Amino acid sequence: MRSRLATTLFLAACVLVAVPTAARAQSLLFDYVGFDYENPKAPGSQFGDAGNGYVGLGTVPFLFAPLVSNTTLNEYTFVIDGLTSTGFVTVGPFRVVNYTPGTLTIYEDAKSGGTTADFGTSPPNLVAPPTFTDGTAILVGQLTDFRFAIDNSNGTGSFEAVFTVTGGTQSGNFPLNQRVGWTFSGSTGNALNIPAGYAHQIDGQAFLNEPVSVRRTSWGRLKAGYR
């Protein structure tokens, strides 16, 4: 009885088998801009050395459906953290750094009565990250396959990651079959407005993949696939 129930459940799950389409349309979910730094950072280490943590924070000036926002009344900020370098490979002038999974969280904070985001200097400090993490966490996403490529000859670079919605007060806006996307950002160490103690200026976007489609089938066809 128990075995049959398990089989039935398994087959039921398989009936709703996910079928990714070949060329999936994606949609812009949010746009962010800010600065990054390493924490923890081993004394004397270079950016991306194994064991160093990566933190990015800043503002989110544009948010798109299914996120609901009001940028007139609220300030939206983001924090990327929890990422730890697992080491790097060198490709010419590039250092290509891989990281453990982390998170990207978007916070909503009322402009009236809230705290304006302030980078300060030499983060972490009294205002950063705290002025970026106050308010309501409206979206929490896991970052996996986070990879940062930086050209040490000219200070420019970029990063990318898979972004998967895992929480936040607006996570319910995302259909269960549309919670995966990706993010990328450019980075530069050449901007003169980088506050002291920060490594790079970053400017990125996150995209949401289109819903993962399911297809109806019959028990007979499904069973035939396993014979």
Place this chain on the structure above:
Amino acid sequence: MKRWITNLGAALLLALPAGQALAVGPMMDWDPAYFYFPAPQPVGLSPANQPAGAIMRCVGQISLFGPPLDFLNANLATKEYTFFIGDLTSLGTITAANGSLEAYITNYSGGTFTLYEDPARNSVFAPNPENGQVPSTFTDGSAPLLIGTFTGLTVTTNNFTQFKVGSIEGNIQWTGGTLIGELTGGGNEPCPGLFTGGATWNTSPNIGIPGYMFRHDGKLDLQCPTAARKSTWGKLKTLYR
């Protein structure tokens, strides 16, 4: 010797930052911009190979202004701010490799950046530029607000990123436009601009557009030197007493 060192130290301290609030936001942010290579395109052109002599152009829509242009509002229904980058010339692509991992670096010479204000929100990233809408719907409107010349621009791509991402960054010397006077940062000459951001050659629908090589998510910062304030030896000494 000791006095020489003291004098040097004091001289350096005289140029201390003025303590002004640092403008950390970009002067302008776009969302998005697309780079393309007008016909006739050179043989072998790809994100990994931009042959010497290839001409690259770009059109973009400004989504946000910051200081010193924060008096402009990019979100008004009655105005549109766009830019056009003309005639960057590839100096050829250099490949750096480590086993199967490859990075591609392409430097460009020349190129102009022009910012426009248009009463009609009509710009369209029509596929396969150049055509009846690109770049014309990005270059219409008033007299240019800003005109600048690139003093260098670098495109970096690779074969090891999952989502095909790299960066495009360049420096701009401002030469004209009705708002050039806003870019002096308190000095006499306009401060240079830093054009920077991530680029993707991902061709997925809604990311890439047929006929364009790169989608660029970036911004432009004004690179004004850190402000200094004049002082006297007396005032300086009192700080250390």
